[in-house]
Amino acid sequence: MRGPSVDNIFCFIVSADCYELRDSGPCEALMPRFYWNQITKGCEVFNYGGCQGTRNNFKTMKVCLQKCHCKQPILIGECRARLISYGWNDETQKCELFFYRGCGGNTNRFFTKERCRAKCSQK
Structure with a gap:
C-alpha cells in the first residue's frame, strides 16, 4: 500500500498556511507583507514585526495568491469568451x-x- 503523494501533502500544508490568523509577531519592525484574509477571500497587506507570527505571511502578493489561490471565489471574468x-x-x-x-x-x-x-x- 502506497502513502499519499508529495503533491497532495504540499497542497495540504499550503492550505493550512492560508487558514492561520494574521499575526504581526512581537517584534517592532514594519515590514510590509501579505496574508490571506478568509473573510474577504483575498490577499491583503499588513505590517510584519520581523519575528514569530504565523505562516500566513507572504513576502509578495504574487506568492500569497499562488499559495492560497484555491481559497479564492470562482470568478467567470469579463469579456465574451466561453x-x-x-x-x-x-x-x-x-x-x-x-x-x-x-x-x-x-x-x-x-x-x-x-x-x-x-x-x-x-x-
Whole structure:
C-alpha cells in the first residue's frame, strides 16, 4: 500500500498556511507583507514585526495568491469568451465546471478538473 503523494501533502500544508490568523509577531519592525484574509477571500497587506507570527505571511502578493489561490471565489471574468474551466469551491471541497470569459477573474481557474483536484484537493 502506497502513502499519499508529495503533491497532495504540499497542497495540504499550503492550505493550512492560508487558514492561520494574521499575526504581526512581537517584534517592532514594519515590514510590509501579505496574508490571506478568509473573510474577504483575498490577499491583503499588513505590517510584519520581523519575528514569530504565523505562516500566513507572504513576502509578495504574487506568492500569497499562488499559495492560497484555491481559497479564492470562482470568478467567470469579463469579456465574451466561453472557455471551459474548473475552479475549486472551498465550501463543498470540490472542483466545479464554469465558463471563463477570457479576461479578469482570478487564479482559481484550471483548464482540467484533474489539475484543479491536484492543486486544491486536501485528500
